Amino acid sequence: MRTIALLNMKGGVGKTTTVINLAHVLTHDYHQRVLVVDCDPQCNLSNFYTDLGDETVTVADYLKSTQEPFWEDCLLEVGNGLWLLPASPSLWELDLASHKNGDSNIMSLRELMEVIEEDKGMDVVLFDCPPGFTAASTAALMAAQEVIIPVLMDGFSLEGMAEMLHQITSMHQANPSLEVGGVLINQWHRSAPVVQAEQVLRAMPVPVYHQTIRRTDKVLESTMVKVPVTEYSIASSAARDYRLLAQEIFGEVPTDE
Numbered sequence: 001m002r003t004i005a006l007l008n009m010k011g012g013v014g015k016t017t018t019v020i021n022l023a024h025v026l027t028h029d030y031h032q033r034v035l036v037v038d039c040d041p042q043c044n045l046s047n048f049y050t051d052l053g054d055e056t057v058t059v060a061d062y063l064k065s066t067q068e069p070f071w072e073d074c075l076l077e078v079g080n081g082l083w084l085l086p087a088s089p090s091l092w093e094l095d096l097a098s099h100k101n102g103d104s105n106i107m108s109l110r111e112l113m114e115v116i117e118e119d120k121g122m123d124v125v126l127f128d129c130p131p132g133f134t135a136a137s138t139a140a141l142m143a144a145q146e147v148i149i150p151v152l153m154d155g156f157s158l159e160g161m162a163e164m165l166h167q168i169t170s171m172h173q174a175n176p177s178l179e180v181g182g183v184l185i186n187q188w189h190r191s192a193p194v195v196q197a198e199q200v201l202r203a204m205p206v207p208v209y210h211q212t213i214r215r216t217d218k219v220l221e222s223t224m225v226k227v228p229v230t231e232y233s234i235a236s237s238a239a240r241d242y243r244l245l246a247q248e249i250f251g252e253v254p255t256d257e
Ligand SMILES: Nc1ncnc2c1ncn2[C@@H]1O[C@H](COP(=O)(O)OP(=O)(O)O)[C@@H](O)[C@H]1O
Pocket: 010, 011, 012, 013, 014, 015, 016, 017, 018, 044, 186, 187, 188, 213, 214, 215, 216, 217, 219, 220, 223, 238
């Protein structure tokens, strides 16, 4: 089972979009069983797939350690081979509370991964992190083996990179299996500052995926209708890029015998 956290201290860089599209390609083309975990109190990922009811078990329940039932009963099936552990706005309050009392169980998502792994219940788990090191994103980094860092090509993003890598490295003591899978250049387009920033990034001592995701309005349109762009517009540049990114991360699509 591969456990991957999508992380950046910044919002709006494509974390949620990347989770949605990798999950779609993995379930659809690779026939993998995928769990997506929404760690962001903004709930973009959760709302993309479903309208949440009051009864739904969320990441906040795990962090509060109130959720002990069998793992499979806690996940929402939101597609063919696709499950969601949603977020809830109560993650905001949980962060305030845990700063005061330190009472969020940041090991809870790791413990969840251990039972799913033992039951061979999933092939890939993708954690959609909020901006910043909140209780939920820390719990995701305790549970994940790999980090994908989506970035936009501007000076502010490059500036924040060193600090973020430092923070991830400092998690190593608590989670020695955590590695930076790579930095993912998102919303790439042909313009002088983008090309220049890409050169600067690729010269940094950090793995950067060869594949970039191009900027296209098809991604914006796809979020309006709540369909992954890899399904909404198969011919779009971003759909093609996400399929090639999946190959770079997960290998060739298995051929049906
Ligand atoms: N390749 C792309 N081309 C155009 N717009 C994109 C692309 N990727 C993401 N976006 C848009 O950028 C915004 C932020 O993306 P999102 O995935 O929500 O970022 P994050 O989860 O990091 O906050 C959204 O409006 C999304 O539709």
